[in-house]
Structure formats: structure tokens, C-alpha cells
Amino acid sequence: MQNFVYLFALFFRGLTIYHVECTMRNNLIMIGTEKIHLIRKPRSIRSILFLTYSSIIVIGIVLLFVLFYLWSSNVLKTNASNSISELSSSLQNQLDLEVQKLDSVSVSIMYSNLITDRISAYETTKTDNLTSGSTEQSVRINTQSTDLYDILVALVGPSYPVQQVYLHLLSGVSIGVGFDNSQKKLDITSKPWFAALNDNRKMKVLTLSTSSNGSVSLNNNDVSLSLSRYFYDKYNAPVGIVEVKQNYNKVFSSFIQLAKDNPSLEKVFIYSTTGEVIFPYDSSEQDRQIVNHILHTSNNFSSDQRTYFSDPITKNKVLLTIKHSELTNWNVAVMISNKTFLAPLNKFTKLAIFVTLAILVFLIILSYFASKRITSPLSSLNRTIKSISLESLVSGPNVELNSGLNEWDRLNASFVKMNARLKDSFDQLLLSRTQELQAKMTALQSQMNPHFLYNSLATISAMAYEQLHEQIIIMCDNLSDMMRYIAADETSLVDIQTEVDYTEMYVTCMKLRYGDMLSYTIDLDASIQQVQIPKIMIQPLVENALKYGTKTSPPWVISVSGRIVGERWIIEVMDNGPGFDEQELSRFYAEVREIERNNVLPSLKLHGMGLLNIYIRLKLHYNNQMLFKIRNLPDRGAIVTIGGPLSSKR
Template sequence: MIRRRSIRSVLFATYSVIIALILSISLLLFYLWSSDTLRKQALDSISGTSRSVQEKLDFEIQKMDTVSQNILYSNLVKERFLVFTGKSPADEGLSPAENVTQATKELAEILVAANGPALPAQQINLYDFAGNMFGSGFDNRRAKVDLRGKSWYRAVMGENDGKVMTTPEIDEQLINVLPTSEEPYSISLLRLFSDRYNAPEGIVEVKQSLRNLFKGLNLSRQDRVIVYTDAGELIYPAGKGFDAERQSIRQFLAHPEGGTTENPETGEPELFQVSRSEYTGWNSAVIRPEKTFSAPLRTFTSLFVLFAACILLLAILLTYWAAQRITKPIARLHRFIKTTDLSGLASPAPIELSSGLNELDRLQLAFGKMGERLRYSMEQLMQAQKQQLQARMLALQSQMNPHFLYNTLATIGVMAEENMNREIVEMIENLSDLMRYISSDDASDVNLETELAHTEKFLRCVGFRYGSRLTYQIDSDPATRNIQTSKLIIQPLVENAVKYSTKAVPPWHIWVRVYSEGELWFAEVRDNGPGFEEGRLEEIRKSIEKIEQSGQTPSLKVEGMGLLNVYIRLKIMYGPRMSFHIENAPQGGAIVTIGGAQTPGGNDK
């Protein structure tokens, strides 16, 4: 079947899609081009920053190296240090102690001069292989140290002419003399110290704090710098709590050309570029969040989307104006059809059409005639459904088991023989009320309070027959008193409980409990009899499944069909919101629980 649409909807859809496609494609192309351009610019900027960081570090390390080489190539330093360590003879005219004091003073002055006023080195240490240390800088001690215990000792001894650089370490030598509360991480540059015959005599150590080494970097606030060795050792930042940086280093080593990474802490995408120094062997990685360069693009995109929405809205308004004269008669007819209810179908109000189109006039006339026929048909159908539903409810209600009436009359006869006149009067009154309640058809729906009252009258009638051997208890939640339900919905369950529980040895007890949970009400009938036979339970469940599958009410017999009768009436009245459950209690006896919505409406669900 061909689906027909209005002219207005076709115009709206066509022009809106065309304009939306043009704007979307333009925005997408511009976004891709701008994003690629900004990305390249950001990568170039990050790469430049990375090279700047590398050059700055190389410059600082070169200054440290210059200090170390000035010391190495100074013969005066070599002579004075040998005198200080006792490996060079004393000068003539001076005692050994005076000679050492003089050499120490001169050596300190030379080291201070070698470091210069700019202090490229925070600390200079000279070591001989016997562990004697001469310090110049923040720590000017002359001490004995365990040279072989130093972390850099083996690396330095393996180098003949080259330098050795350490990774950042907490400087135990300066930790108590530096004027700062921060942990004094420092980097050492070390070279072998040789005598005039080029024989190794000791080691020169030039130290600089990590903070001073990196304080001159010109970085924007959003950039992060990570400096690391080719082996993946973290140079900067140093200290505890930088596991995220160490995690990033693995990706930097895998992609030394740079690229995109993910922030280990926030998960946001970031760009990075790496520059490697041949002089230090260090890699300088500069990381910048993608959002820093994409923020202007997102702002422009938002403005463009807003502009596109305005253009699209203007196009829709123009389309509406252009199609109004054509679609106005059709829209008027549509509104009339949409607002017409059952009462207006027989005599629909005339629709004024100004289009002059013959097809619309004929459509109006056909709709008027269709409305008359439809209303008549719906009235007939609704009347038939109402009568059918009422007939089914009355038929089901009339099928209730009358055995209690036969038993009651027999009991009255026995009581008459025993001259129990007062009990007979009371029993007949209860029976009369009960029969009037059962046989009346003026109100098929009653409230739960009324149903429970007549259920109790039934139990009183039965009680005259069984005496003290039968007791009962009725508990009712006050909130359930005015809930409307079908007549004779609880009494058959009580009758069934009395019938089967009295097959066991007395005393017999019947419990009736009515309560509510949320929007549902429940009635539970329990006895202390032998309970349901397993075959009987299976038979009832199969009958219920058959009703559910076929959707039809089976022919019910007067004998032995009380439970199904109750189930079917609950189904008709409450639909899917009904509750029906039967079981045997663990301690003996049977339990039947029924329920439904506090506001009946099953047929509408």
C-alpha cells in the first residue's frame, strides 16, 4: 500500500534535507580541514617546544661539563689535590700540615673560580680512589666516603675519556645544607681525574639540582614535559608519585616520532613530540592536551551549528508560507477528523473549503456518510460486548456450588428435632441473608467488606453443623474495606477449604486474611486440612494453562469447579493485574491466594 504524505510534509522534508545536507557537508569538510591544519600547527609548536627544552638542557649540561673539564685540564688543581691527598711531596720550607692547609686553601679558591659567578654547578666534589673527598659549593667538607658504594662508581670506572651522567637522586650530601624544604634531587656529571702522566687518580663530580636545571624552561601552562633516557629511566619530573609519567614513557619509546597518547589519569587525548639529544642521550617529550588546540574549533563549530539551525528554521518558515495556501484546506480537514469523537460522527460539522478542489469536496461528503455508518456499527458492537460480558459474569456467578444450602437445610432439620429454636432462628437469618446476597443480580460488584461479612455468615451457618470442632479467624486491613470486586469471590474459597479440611481429624480451623500491597489487594484462605492432592493441583494448573492459551472460558460444572470459577471471574475483571495462587502449606493444609488491582480495569489493559 502506497503511503501518501501531505504536500507540506513533502516540502518540509525535501527542503530541510537539502539545506541540512549542504550545511552538514560544509561543516564536516571545514571541520576536517581545520582540524588537520590545527593539528599540524600544534604538532609543529610542540616539536619546537621539545627542541627548545632539549637545547636548554644541553646548554645547562654543557656548562656543567665545561666546569668539569676546566678542573680536569688544570695542572694546578691536579697538584693541589695530590698534596691534599698526601700523594705529592710537600713544598720546601713548609711542614706537612702547613703544606696540606695551603693546598686546601688554594684548591678551594681554584674550584670556586672554575665554577664562576653564574654557578653552573651547585656542588663540585673531587675524590681519590682511597675515598678522600674534597667538596666545594654548598658543602665544603673534607670527608672520607665509601667511593665503591656510589651508584655511579662502576659506570665512571668503565669510561676512559667520556662523561657519565646520573639519573635524579635525593642528594644525601646536600639534604641538610640546601636552603629549601623540597627534596634536593640533583644530577651529577662525572669524569675520571688523571695526573700529568694520564694515570687515573680520582673522579671529578659536578652536581646541579634538578630544580635549577629545569627552571629556565619556557612552557605554556597546558604543556607537560617528561625527560627520560633511552633505557626508559625518568629524569624529569623526579620523585614519588609520578607513575603516570613512567607509564607514558613506554609509549614514547614505542613511538619516538611523536603522535597521540592518552592521559593516564584523566583519559583525555593528548599530542606529544620527542626530541633526542645526542650530547646527553636524553629524550625530551612535550605533551599537550588536544582540547587546547581544538577548543577554538569547537567554539566555531558551535556557532556554525547555531547559524545553520537559524538558516534551516528560516527555510522551514518560508516553505510553510509557500505551501500554506495549498495545504490549508487539507490541514483543516485533518484537524476535523482528528478531533471528531463518537458523538460527532453522526452529524459532523461542515468544513469550509476555499481551495475549490472537487476531490476535497467529495472527500468531505464521503467522510460524513462514513461517520454515520461507523457510529451505528460501534454502538451495536459495544452493546453486544456489554451484554456478552454481563452474561458471562452472571453465568459464572450462578454456577457457585449450592451444596452448603443442602447441608444447611439438613442441619436445620436435626436442630429442629433437638428443639434448638434460637439457633435455628439465627441460622435461618444468616442463610436468608446469604441466599439474598447470592441470588441478587442488582449489583454484581461489591466491596470487600461486604464480601467478607457474607463470608462470615457462611462460616456461622457451617459452624452450627460442626460446633466447636470448626473455628475460624478473619483478619482484614481497614484500607481494603471499600475496594470493589466481584461478588462471591472469597466465599467459594472458604467453602472449598471447609469441604476438604473436614475430611481430616478435627479440630478444623479456617484463616482468612485480606491485605493490600501497593496498588494491589490480596485475599488469603488457609486451612489445616489434608491439603490438595498432587493430581488435583496438576489438574487445576493445566485447566488454567488451557484458559490462558485459548482465551476461552470452558464449560463449568456445578460440582467441583469453584476454584476455576473464581479464577475466570478474576481474569475477566482484572485482566493481567489479577493474582491467583494455590499451594500446600509446609506444615499441612492448603493455601489459596487471590488478588487484583484496587481499581478494577482488566478489560482495558
Template structure:
């Protein structure tokens, strides 16, 4: 029973299976780890990219507001017109002030009277003109694309002027504005307010929901760098945070987005529970985090409320001082990674099972021929060999098949030893006979067949055909036996034609042949008997199928070289014969030694060798089977 495990098949199968299992397991584990890391990296990169994108969108909107406020701050026209405009307006909080009356009087004195001489028409006209000019200048400062929704200019008393959806002059109470003191304390720079409900801006939106707005404040100064007033730029909350609203409304991971300042005030979403998000708000982008990506950061985080693992993408804006935080469940974000790992393991299991089955089939295929050879050798017998002379021996290899094969070879050795000398002698004699056949360069079969045909025609009293055949035969043999090694193509074609005429008489209408050769080729000097053997070869193999048999001989000149092709409509060359012929040709090219040729198969190789000796590397010798049936052989060389 244990000997079954010593078989070559068992050893090969176990070895192959172990190698496949180890290599495949290592590759699958590496692929899973690499792919998981890649997918995780892509997921976290996408998370960080989304955070950067949203932060950049917020910065873009705030930058527009900042640019508008700077346009106002650095515009002398705006500041001068606003100062002139507010100085012409009556102080609503100090009615009856003598200074206002004196100012009005001065304006009257400077401007004179118009119309019907009313003393009030001149300052009113100036006020209207200044209001119109101020509106036009503010509109130009905001820009034609209207990047912000509303702009207000405040003096430090109680006057304000608006441009946007709310145009015109109004009064305000500085004490009621929570931002007033902070803006006065901020001599240089800007202040960005938290989102606040804005009833005025809500009127200009079709939605019935209360609209929130964000304002940017900064002081502006006159030519002497003295504070002149405050500029406020307003924008809709939904416009500033549109990218976040779109993301939280439709994202595959159920991610949350927070925007908060360094004080922990929640800016997005509205009415966010500061206490609930306190753990997140304590994080700032300035902290040293485990992973960094671009200008933002991402890290693993354990939710203090749910204890679930989360991935955070944190980005801080230097423009606003706000922190943008994306919160996503790690299990949801990495769900594709886990799904991929499961699928990979499942597919890997089936592939491994299939590979082991192939290993079994391969081991069985390797050992079966060995077992077959063993059985064949064991069944061999020689009459002059006694079985008692061979002693059974074991190889001791531990493999049953090799041990049995060794015993069989031991039994054969005595028989082979006795016949070796005789075999070598017969091979030597055979080689000598082949050499003589090669030197004679004559295949007697054509002669035998021709004489048999003449004999048959003589019995039929076909005297004219006999005369023509014997004349052609005589001319062909005379040409065949001449000593000239190089002849003209015209002579070669002439005697090839005689050869075909002889076979035409022999086969009658079963044989058809054509010759189409460029007349410029007729004077070419070529080795003797390189065309006729090609025709003979075509005739030999072409007649192996049902007639009629067609042989076509064509010649042409192309690019300084001549080509001559002989084609037939026979069965063509077998793959084995072509492979054997090409192998012999490669052997001749490699060794430059003429091999021993068989009597019936020396023609094509003989022609190749003589073409190679005559034309060298420029010799052309091509053999192929034609798509329409039959074979074609082409020879050629340089002109």
C-alpha cells in the first residue's frame, strides 16, 4: 500500500501542488494587501480631495467678499462720495442741531439758488446727485458679475448706505450691532461673522424658509489714514456652503461635514450641537496627525459617543480661520476594500483548486509514457536470447517506475550487446551505398517508367508516340550526361520541356503544363538540372491524387533578382516532410557539410546545396503549400 506513494506520479503531484500552493498563497496575500492598501489610499485621497475642494469653494466665496471690501477700502471715489453724501444727510438722532443748519447754510451759500429761489432745493439736489453717484461707484466696485449679494457702508454715528437688493440710505444704532466694537478694535484686517438669520435677504428668495447670511466687515480710511467708516459685504449662507450642501445631500458614505472656528463655534451645519461635536472641534489642522495629504490631513478617530472607528479629513483655511472636517465611518468608506478582499479570496480558492487539478493531470501525463515504455520493453523478445542469462536487479531509486524500467533495460542489454557489431557493420555498408547513389545523381525510376510506357505503346502499335518519346528520351539523357556544370536557363527549360513531353505522352490528357518565363531570363547561367528535378518532384507528388494534373512553371525578374517557381495542384507537402527538409537545410547551413542523402529524397536538398554554392547568401530557395491546393517551390538569385 505504501509503495503507491513512491510512484513518480505521486511525487510529482505532491511537489507541484506544494509549489503551486506556496507561490499562489504568497501572491494572493501580497495582491490582497497591495490592493487593499491601494483602495484604502484612493478612498482616503478622495476624502481628502473632497475636503480640500469644499474648503477651496468656501475660500473662493469669502475671497470674492474680501475683494469687494478691498475695492471699497482702496477707492477714494467711494470714500469721498460716501463722506460727502453722509455729511449732506440730516442727523436723525440730533434734530435741530445748529451745526446741521450751519452746514446747510454753507452749502446754500456756495451753491447759490436755483429754480424758484427756494433755499432747500440746492442741498436736496446735491444729495440726490451724490446718492446717484455713490450708487454707480458702489456698483462698479462690486463688479458686473455681482459676486456678492449686498454691500453696506456705515459711518461711526448712525448713517448707513446700501447697494444690492437693499439700495439707499438708512440709519442704524451702533450699540445694537454686535460686530461694531469688534470692527473698531480691528484697525487692520477683516472680521467674518457667524451665519445669522437675515429677514431682509429672505424677502428676495422665493423659498419660504428663513435665509441665513454671512458678513465680512472691515474699516476703511480717508487720505490721512483716519477711520472713515465700516464696509459690510453680505453673501447668502447657502451660496457659500453650496458644495457642502450638495455633498451631504448625496454621498455614498453617509459622510458628515463640520465647519467651525478656533473658538469651537459651529458654522456648518446650522444649529449644530456644539456639545455633541466638542470632541471634533478640539481638533485643529495645525496638530501633528498620522497621515497628511496636501494642505489638509486625515486620521483615524474613535467616535466618543458610538465608539465606532471613523476617518476624518481636516482642512484649515488661512483666509477665514475656519476648519473644515469631513467625518465618515471607516467601515462604510472601506466597504469596497473588504468586498474586494472577500472576492479575491474566493476566486483564489477556485483558481488554486483548478491549478492543483492541472498539477495532477500533468503528473499523470508525465508518468504515463514512462509506464508505457516500460511495458513495451518488457514485452520485447529475441529468439536467440535465453531468459536465464538476465538477472533481475533493482535500481534502488525509491521510485517503482524507474526500478521497473531499469530491470527491463538490464534484460535488453545482453541482446543489444550481441547485435551491436552487426548493426554497426550494416550501417557502414548502408552509408557507403548512399554515397554511391549521391555521386551517381540518377534516379532510375523515371527510366523504368518510360521504358514500361514504350513497351505498352509498342504492343498497341503506337509507333509515332514511341518515336517521339525515344527522341525526347535520347536528348534528355544526352543532356543529363554532359559534363557541363553551368548551363543557360534556355537549355534547362528546353530539356525540362522534353521531360514534360515524355510524361505528356505517358499520361495523355491527364497531364497539363504551362511555361511562362520572362524572355530576359533565357540567357541566365544557372546550375544544370535545378529546374527539371523541381518539375519531376511536382509530377511525382501531383499524380498522387485524381487527374487532371496541372504543372505551372513561371519566371520573372524583380529588383535585380530572378525568380523561377514550379507549382502543382497536388496534395502539397505534409507538415512533417517540410519540417524534416527545413531541419536538413539548417543542418547544412550550420555545418557546411553535405549530409548523406536518401535515394528517393535527395533532389530538393541537392538543389538547395548547389544553389547555395553558386549564389551564396543571395540564393533563393522557398517551399510552401498553396492556399488553393498543391505545392510551390521557388528558386532564384542575383542577376
């Protein structure tokens, strides 16, 4: 029962921990400067139904198990206790039966008139022989002795139910029948049972004796149980003592066999009311301590008892059953450890717990599927709602629930109607959003046109001042091609190779002005050349690098590289100028944060918009998948990195 309670305690503890974890997961903790706000997320219907069904099942199963366990354990304990009591009674009856054989033989001799007459004649003849001393009297004594022996043999019987019979005459002669067929002189006062028998001549005395020399042997085959009592002549005067003996192992054979067949029995004792241990014969000091403890803790030795008892040696709790024999005035004590006594109950408990847990798990699984059956239509509807996107809302088909539950089907029908109404609204919203995005991109694209034209005219003016007439002609031709590229409206996306060709025309124009003081390198992987990117992305970065790089003494070196890293295209523009001023970088990132916070484009202006324009167009086109980094190199110069996914959804 304790194991069962412990297992269910663990089970409920697991449910509690699961509930706490669910509660913690369903709670959002927002920590502010002054307060902690706790917002609880509602639990699902499935979890509520499952926990409710499971709780009802667990409580019901536990109550039924406890009631059944209490009833069955009481029955098992009662049956086991009765079995031990019946075993003790059986042992006591078998002992009485063996002692009854001894008593029957002694009574037959005591009440035999033939024995009485032959003893009187034997004693008279013996007395006369002592007076006359003739040979004829000696022959008569032998004849009387032989007759007495024959009568004893006849009374004992041919089957010899006992081992030995002694007829001890008070005159000092002992006649034996059995294994010892002898006639000898004996001082009966030296016998161990004489004092007790002489104190009460009407009683019988049971004692243990050895086969020879009066010494105690540890071999049970040398030990006998003796029953002694006085017998009287026809005048009711004591003339001798009858001693009937039986082998110890035969008298206590049932006890010996029980000890062999039932090693689980703690102890089996036979003891007298004075504390003498009759069985086992070779009892130890610990056995005698246990018997003395029983005598001191028991109140009444003449009645049967059944109680729990603490073994004074092992300190274990044992079941003690005592049966009292009126025939022998001995007590039969059977001790069985509480662990052995409750072994069937413990086995039953384990089996019951296993079956109960199996039933419990089975019912909980059924409750889970029942709650799932009820809430699965809601889960399907929830998945449908979560899967709604702009594409599915505009062109996706209506999904029929067909749950078989009227409430869920009606809810799905309402959702379908709401979805139909939302389609019209999203069509208008999508059109407006597309027009707005296109307008922003056009505005930013248009912003780059005058910005580039302004810078180009400024360069031509500087070249004219330096009287670089041929270079001006070449630059004007390149400028014409570049203006056609910028003004082309076929598409807002171009491949990177086209964008690099446009950038190279710009760098060529700049070399016409600066000559050998300016050098550039373009390193473009073949895998990146056909990737589509927004127009006019690389040239403003080169222009910005040239603007700040020429603030130092030549030579000026500009490097353009492109590659694919993972699922992203990367373009890097590096110069060997002084790098970006920290204040300018702080001002740039402040404008970026302002744009992301307000979602409003800055006012169009010519100066200081190159890098910010590129950042905004990347953000509009790639959203959070865009890459834009500015960093100064350790020695000198700076590097600007832009990038985006290889395939993007605008």
C-alpha cells in the first residue's frame, strides 16, 4: 500500500510540474522600469478537457483501488493468519497424538489386573527367596519375571507403537520391554522425573532422556521422550512406576519436516510453562531468550494466542501463534516474519498497482483521443487561419471543415464568409501598397539622376578649367551613355554585370580627370554576374569612395569585389582614403533609425544622400534580408558592404 501511495504521489507531482510549466510558458513577463506586468495566455480547450477527464479518471481509479485494496488486503491477511493458526493447531494435534500413544500404553499397563497380580506374586516370591535362599524359590522368581515380561509384550502389542517400556518396581527392579529387553536393579530416585512424579502421584510426567549413561547427546537419535506415572496394586498402594519412551525424532517428526519444507518460517518452538525448550532439542541461547521473552510478554499460557511480536534478537516484527496442549501442558509457538507473512499481499499489491496503472494509462489515452476528437476541428480551423497569407486570401479556395459537429461547421461557415469579405479589402490594400512602394522606388531612383548629373557637370567644369579638351569630349560621350542607362525605364532590376559595366564607364571618366593618380580593380565572381539587383547600386558607392578618398595624397586606389556567400550576394567597395569620420557615421545611423522608426522618407536633396539612398532602396526591396555595413579599415581607408538574398519576394 505504501508503494502504491508513493507511485501516485509521483504521478500527481508530475501533473503539478507539467501544469506549472504550462502556466510559465503561457505567461509573458514584461519588465519595465517601475512595474512587472503579468499577462496570462489562455489555455487550450484540448488541455482543459484532457486534464478534466484525466483528473476524474485518476480520482475514480484511486478511490476504487483503495477500497478494493483495503478489502482484499484484509481478506488476504485474515486467510494467511488463519492458515498459520491452522498450521499451529495441526502441529499441536500431531504432538498430542504421539503423546497419546505413550499415555495409552501406560494406562493399559497401569490398569492391567494381570500385571498387578504378577507383580504381587513376583514381590512375594522374591521376599520368600530372600528368607529361604533355596534353588526352587529362584526358579519361581524367574518364572514370575518371565510371565510379567510376556504380559508386558502382549499389552504393548506386536507393532510396538512405542520404542521402549520400563516397569520400575519400588523394590529396585526394572523390567524392560522393547529395544532393551532386560531386567536389572535400578535406583528410581536417580531418575530426572522422580521428584516431579513423587510430588503428585496422580499425574503423569513428560521428560526428555538420553539412551545411555544419562548424558545429554546432541544427536536426536539418542534422545527419547519419556512418559512416567505411578501404578498401584489392587489395594491402591503404589508398587512401581511405568515409563514409556518414544524416539524424539518420531514424536516431533511433523515439526522437523515442517522446518525442512518451510524455511520461510522464522521459528517453531515447543516449550513448557516453566520455560524449558522441548523443541528443538539442540536449542541455542538465542532460542531460550526468545522463549523467555514470550513468557514475559504473554499473560495467559493456558489459552491460544495470535499476536504480533518483536523478535528480541533480530528486532524484526513477526506473527506469533501459540497453541496450548492440555494433554502435555506444553505450548506450541509458530513464528513467521512479517515480511514472509505479507509476501502474498506484497505480490498482490505489485500486481494490483501494475494493473491499475495499465488501466489508468489506457483510460488517460482514451481521454486524450476523446478530447482530440472534440477539438481537432478547432485545430484544423486554427491551422487554416494561421496559414492565411496574402496569396491564399486573394486566390486560395474555401476549405470545408466537415467535422460532423454542428457548432464547428457553423463557425467555419462564418469564417468562410468573413474571408470572402476580406478578399475585396485586401485587393484594394494590395493595389494601394504596390502603388506606394513603386512611388517610393521611383522617387529614390529619380533622386539619383540629378545627383549624378550634378557631380558629372562639376567634373567637366574642373576638366575645362584644366583645358583637358580631348578628355572632355570622351567624358561627354560616356556621360551620354550613362544618362541613357539611368533614364531607361524598362525595369528597375538589372544584372550585376550590367551594373558593373555602368560603374566602369564612370570610373573611366574619373581617370580622364585624375590620370595615373587613380587606379581601380574589379573582381567579380562568374557566379554572381547574372544576379538581379536594383539599378544604380554600385556606382554611387564608387563615387562616394572617390569623393572621400581624394582628400588624401595620391595614389588613390578603389577596389570593387563581388561574390556569393551561402544564399546571399555580396558587393564590397574599398578605398585607401582617410575613412569615415565618426561624427558622420553617427549622423548617418541616426537618420537610418529615424527612417525605420517613422517609416517616412527624408526630403529630397542633392548633397549627402548617396549612401542613405542606397540603404533605403535596399530596405524597400529586401526588407530585413538586406545587408548594409560601413567600417573603417585598421590602417587607412574604408569599406562599404551591401548584399541581399539571391531570390527575394517584394
